[in-house]
Amino acid sequence: xxxxxxxxxxxxxxxxxxxxxxxxxxxxxxxxxxxxxxxxxxxxxxxxxxxxxxxxxxxxxxxxxxxxxxxxxxxxxxxxxxxxxxxxxxxxxxxxxxxxxxxxxxxxxxxxxxxxxxxxxxxxxxxxxxxxxxxxxxxxxxxxxxxxxxxxxx
Numbered sequence: 100x101x102x103x104x105x106x107x108x109x110x111x112x113x114x115x116x117x118x119x120x121x122x123x124x125x126x127x128x129x130x131x132x133x134x135x136x137x138x139x140x141x142x143x144x145x146x147x148x149x150x151x152x153x154x155x156x157x158x159x160x161x162x163x164x165x166x167x168x169x170x171x172x173x174x175x176x177x178x179x180x181x182x183x184x185x186x187x188x189x190x191x192x193x194x195x196x197x198x199x200x201x202x203x204x205x206x207x208x209x210x211x212x213x214x215x216x217x218x219x220x221x222x223x224x225x226x227x228x229x230x231x232x233x234x235x236x237x238x239x240x241x242x243x244x245x246x247x248x249x250x251x252x253x
Contacts (some may be wrong), residue, residue, distance in 0.1 A: 101179050102212055110214045111175070111182065122170065126158040128142055132220075135211050141220045144246045163242025167191040169247040170204070182208040182216075191233050200235040 110133075117133045120126055125156050134140075140148045140157065146210040148157045173185040183205060204223040213219035239245075 102210055104177060106142070106208050106212075106214075107177050107180070107182065110210060110216070111177075112226075113214060114208070114216065116172075121158040122162050123166065126155050130155040133215060135215045135217045138215070138217050138219070140218075143225050144220060145222050146247075148224045161246070164239050174201075180209060181211040182206075185210070187211055188228060190231055190237050192235055192237070200231045200237075 114133055117126065117129045120129060134151055134154055137149070138151065138154060140154045142157070142161065145157055146163050147173075148154050168191065169189040170186050171189060173187060175182060175184040179237055186206065187201040187202050188198070188204045193199055202224060204221060207218075207220045207222070208216045209218035
């Protein structure tokens with residue numbers, strides 16, 4: 100089903116506000132305003148989550164200890180009910196030449212109407228991120244929560 104572009108753009112503004120809160124480890128009840136009740140979320144490091152409660156719990160834990168990381172938006176495109184967002188996974192600090200320790204990431208969203216998304220898939224090369232962590236010397240703070248053995252879709 101095709102939704103008006105303006106409706107999707109308005110939902111993306113709310114999605115961005117929500118993810119700013121989630122990046123601080125506090126997705127709160129806004130998750131219900133952004134995702135459908137039966138939404139799915141696939142993360143390359145943490146795994147697969149189904150429904151608002153699982154997504155909220157995952158987002159509440161997954162960003163803890165990454166408060167100094169940044170995720171600057173590069174571009175996005177909307178094609179009917181699909182949205183692709185290109186962003187950078189930027190670690191703290193910079194190289195001596197001033198460049199950032201960063202790896203590209205992509206989010207693919209499926210818009211379901213009513214301001215909500217039914218599916219999110221995040222794609223990041225986690226090997227690249229691990230290499231950047233080693234190169235930068237970044238150490239997780241004591242309150243960092245390591246990803247569990249992820250639940251994968253079958």
